[in-house]
Amino acid sequence: MPEQPRSRRQTRAAILTHLLQSGGTFRPPLAKAVRLSEASLSRILFDLKAEGLIEEVRRPAPYVGGPTALVSLDGSVALAAFELSTQRLSVGVGSLSGELHYTEHVPLPKRPTVESVGRAFREAMTLLRDWTRRRRITLAQIGVSVPGLGRLSVSGNPIIPCDVDRLRDMFGQTFAGVPIDFTNSVVAHATFHRCRTENYPFSGTHLFVFVSHGVAGAWMDDPAEADALQPIELGHMVFGPDGPRCRCGHHGCVEAYTSLQALAELLGVSEIELLRLGYEWANAIPLSSRVRQELRRRLFRLGLAIGNTLNVKPCGGVAISGWPSLLAEDDRKAVIEGIDACLLGGRKLAQVSLAFVPPSTGNDPQAALAFAAFCLARSGGMPAASTEAA
Ligand SMILES: [Zn+2]
Structure with missing residues (x-):
């Protein structure tokens, strides 16, 4: 197939x-x-160097x-990076390679509203403006990560209330x-893993699954494509209308069984304690056989949700990030069994390879920073209004 000619921006x-x-x-090799x-x-490269991009x-x-020249x-x-999470809004300034030079956290009230989230953004923007002004730093790109952001929830976000149009005006x-670019937090975390994980398991099209405060997925495609990153609401697949209530308002979503909050409840600890233990929780909290069995049942459900997603849109790779990645292989097997149980033809026949990557919760605003870097790279380092020339 002859190759499509590329514009200067695409190259x-x-x-x-x-x-x-x-x-x-x-x-x-480049x-x-x-x-x-x-x-x-x-x-x-001569141009990119003259513009200070490489x-x-x-x-x-x-x-x-x-x-000899790398x-x-x-x-x-x-x-600049802004990352909204359940407890706080993080703001930071960093480099294309992920080094953070400045970080600040603005706490959110227990029950955030559009107004209180707007105020937190206003405060974070003021902090950022003062910090960059004092150092005469010109920002090349701003990336903003918002949980639950999707095409249906621009102003009516069901996860954290937040009016993106209003925020966009404030940033302007x-x-x-x-x-400035806004994205769903799963896309930001997917970008973080893809750009910052050494030996990330997939280079082609794959599904990224993020199991944290929420459960979400993103389709990852060729980064040069316009729709390289597509968030999907995998976590709100309903498994039992009589199941536990989900933060989206429905009952029995896979997220209601497998979110960090649901895990904390199952383990009988607070979510804060679970986050404090971090990577150690799987070793620090002893599991009774009843809890372990229930944990596996829930992981099996997560597997079903992933398998169903692959039935709708087949693809060859799945990367799972979040608390399941910290479990022993024996416990994680339940996810794979779930995928096998519903994926048409099973995982082997469908040639799906699976990889568990470490969780990235609690490192905010690193994910938003990786997303900002990705946006700048994807634009070819050219302002949106500049003319296209092949
Ligand atoms: Zn839900």
Whole structure:
């Protein structure tokens, strides 16, 4: 199949997203990865370097006579991140490679409203504006992560009340001219894992499942595509109308059985205690055989939800991040059994490979920062209004 010609923006986006995901590479493999001749690549790298988006650092050659200049994203580009979670709004400034230079947390009331969330954003924006002004830092991109954000919930968010249109206006007034993108928190976490996890298990199309305060999924596609990241409401698949009440208002959603809150209740600890234990909870909290059995039943349900999703849209890979990743392989098996039990043809026949990646809850605003980096890379580092030239 002949290749579609790419615009200048698309070619630059392919280079920058590759550098973002690889963390840096030599010119020959970069040219190969983005399907350019070394001469064409050299011309584009010259521009990107002049614009301060990339840098080249001398490194020992990987083999005798090999290249010695490692191309990577420029460490001086400043990005801002806002990450909304159940207890707080986090704001930060960081680099394209994920280094945080500034972080602040604004607490949210126990029952947040559109007004109190708006006030928290106003406070965080003021903190950010003062911090960047004092240091004369110009932001290249702002990324905002909001749980439950979807096409139906722009102003009526069922998870955390939040009026995105109003927030967008506030950002426009406080940070005029800085590109800003909002996304669902599952997309931000998926981006974080894909860009920041060394040896992330998938490079092609796959399903990312995030099991945290909520349970959600995202389709991950070629990062240079416009719809590379699509959130899906996998967590609100209803398994029993008589089941526990879910925060979406329905009963018996898979999220109501497998969210962090549901897990805390099952284990008989508070959610705060569970978060405090972090990666250690699976070792720190002894499980009775009754609890372990119930845990496996719930993981099996999570597997059913994932399998059903793959029945609707088949794909070859699933990455699961969140508390199930911390369990022993024997307990995690229940997820795989659930997938097998409902995926048409079973996991083997459908050729689905599965990987558990570590949880990323509690590292806010790292996920929003990774999303901001992704947005800048995907735009090819070109403002939206600039003219397209092939
Ligand atoms: Zn629900």
